[in-house]
Amino acid sequence: MHDLSRTVSSNEILKQIEDLFPQGTYLVGGCIRDMLLGRVPLDFDLVTYAPVADLAGRIAGRLGARPFWMDERRGVIRIALKSSGASIDISEPKGLSIEEDLRSRDLTINAMAYDIAHRRFIDPLGGFHDLSCGTIRIVSEENLLNDPLRGLRAVRFSVTLDFAMHEETSRMIKQHARRLKGVSGERIRQEILQALRTVHGADFLRLLTWNALVPVLFAPYFPEQDHGGDHQHALLLSVIPACQELDGIIYACDALMPGCLSSLTEETESRVQRGALLRLASFLLGLEGLRSGHLQSGESEISARDRSMEGRAMDLCSSLRFSTRSARTIRSLLAREKRTREFLAQRNPSVLDIHRFCENTAQQLPETLLLSLSRVQTQESFPRQTVARIWEYYCTTYQEHKKNPLVSGSDVAGVLGGGAGPEVGKWLRTIEEARARGEVRTRGEAMDFLRSKIG
Numbered sequence: 001m002h003d004l005s006r007t008v009s010s011n012e013i014l015k016q017i018e019d020l021f022p023q024g025t026y027l028v029g030g031c032i033r034d035m036l037l038g039r040v041p042l043d044f045d046l047v048t049y050a051p052v053a054d055l056a057g058r059i060a061g062r063l064g065a066r067p068f069w070m071d072e073r074r075g076v077i078r079i080a081l082k083s084s085g086a087s088i089d090i091s092e093p094k095g096l097s098i099e100e101d102l103r104s105r106d107l108t109i110n111a112m113a114y115d116i117a118h119r120r121f122i123d124p125l126g127g128f129h130d131l132s133c134g135t136i137r138i139v140s141e142e143n144l145l146n147d148p149l150r151g152l153r154a155v156r157f158s159v160t161l162d163f164a165m166h167e168e169t170s171r172m173i174k175q176h177a178r179r180l181k182g183v184s185g186e187r188i189r190q191e192i193l194q195a196l197r198t199v200h201g202a203d204f205l206r207l208l209t210w211n212a213l214v215p216v217l218f219a220p221y222f223p224e225q226d227h228g229g230d231h232q233h234a235l236l237l238s239v240i241p242a243c244q245e246l247d248g249i250i251y252a253c254d255a256l257m258p259g260c261l262s263s264l265t266e267e268t269e270s271r272v273q274r275g276a277l278l279r280l281a282s283f284l285l286g287l288e289g290l291r292s293g294h295l296q297s298g299e300s301e302i303s304a305r306d307r308s309m310e311g312r313a314m315d316l317c318s319s320l321r322f323s324t325r326s327a328r329t330i331r332s333l334l335a336r337e338k339r340t341r342e343f344l345a346q347r348n349p350s351v352l353d354i355h356r357f358c359e360n361t362a363q364q365l366p367e368t369l370l371l372s373l374s375r376v377q378t379q380e381s382f383p384r385q386t387v388a389r390i391w392e393y394y395c396t397t398y399q400e401h402k403k404n405p406l407v408s409g410s411d412v413a414g415v416l417g418g419g420a421g422p423e424v425g426k427w428l429r430t431i432e433e434a435r436a437r438g439e440v441r442t443r444g445e446a447m448d449f450l451r452s453k454i455g
Contacts, residue, residue: 016063017062023050025055025117027114028098029110029112044089046088052075067079098113104139108126111125134162141176151173156204185320189322196275209231221287231290235290239286239289250279263366272323280330282374340372343386351438352433352436355393362394406435409421431449
């Protein structure tokens with residue numbers, strides 16, 4: 001573990017504002033945990049017994065930022081530092097002493113504090129010991145009951161820190177799992193996505209399974225009367241392995257599809273990465289398989305026309321308060337999986353077939369390919385070869401053709417002597433396909449081709 005006093009004193013952000021902290025101001029929570037682990041935190045939490053707004057104003061003025069209320073009822077002000085991406089949260093204490101405040105928190109490793117004025121480390125609950133041992137422990141059952149989301153946070157930290165869950169903590173999470181039903185969808189979504197955006201996505205889903213949280217968090221896939229049933233065996237046997245396969249493919253995907261990993265870090269909405277939605281879609285596909293009862297025969301895919309499949313996915317997205325764009329991304333991945341896997345099973349698809357595939361899936365092409373590749377049931381290499389061909393075509397020829405079309409909509413309308421938008425679009429697609437086949441290469445050839453077809 002790192003020397004906390006030295007780490008605090010050398011932090012570039014804290015050095016600029018250390019002299020502003022009045023007596024009774026403490027660094028608390030995750031930033032203390034991260035500094036003890038040798039990490040450089042980007043989010044700092046301060047608890048102060050001085051007026052919160054006054055301290056926030058002085059810090060913001062020093063750092064050239066603006067404070068704003070995150071939660072005025074609870075007395076929490078945030079200062080966002082755009083240049084570094086860091087943030088400072090300043091809050092009123094939850095108790096008459098800092099020790100009382102720490103005892104109200106979620107996990108022992110998040111219940112440590114540092115008194116900057118006196119250079120004093122405060123650890124009333126043994127958080128440093130648990131951090132040293134790699135243990136996730138909820139502070140108390142009462143704290144879990146006060147905020148049931150803390151059970152889900154314990155699972156998330158267990159996975160992202162690669163720490164073991166304390167046996168008593170796991171027991172409490174299982175016992176009170178159903179209380180998560182009373183937690184807002186936004187808060188649950190944040191915890192799920194923070195875990196699924198990492199390389200430990202499948203491990204997170206496995207721990208959710210072990211701690212009896214899957215039927216509660218993914219309620220649309222489990223009838224109310226079945227919430228007490230034993231789904232662990234089926235999930236661990238069939239669903240989680242497919243998610244683990246996907247994690248492995250994502251980890252090495254740049255070798256097969258150069259540059260695709262960066263696209264998975266793009267966001268469909270604030271703090272919602274495409275890669276996290278891909279992992280979530282994989283899990284939902286597995287849950288659909290459990291419902292259909294065809295896992296043993298490998299028929300875990302759902303037709304794009306199955307409205308009940310779409311309904312369940314949309315119900316989940318709605319409960320988690322996803323944006324329309326994020327929900328549509330998940331729905332599209334589920335709907336296309338079977339057709340894409342069948343396409344990858346072809347040994348030598350034509351250039352025209354590849355062009356049409358790119359045209360139909362361009363907005364989610366990397367996710368679509370990776371999801372289906374993780375479910376291909378063959379040891380032969382041709383599905384990967386097909387994926388590599390599709391990706392190379394998409395990144396070179398397809399993108400070039402899209403940026404530099406041979407003819408425009410007005411060109412087509414001129415040959416047609418007018419014409420409605422759908423008809424113009426149809427002929428533009430026809431020319432694009434002719435170009436993909438190599439039948440036309442220049443604007444002149446494209447116009448001659450168009451005139452010959454329209455007559």
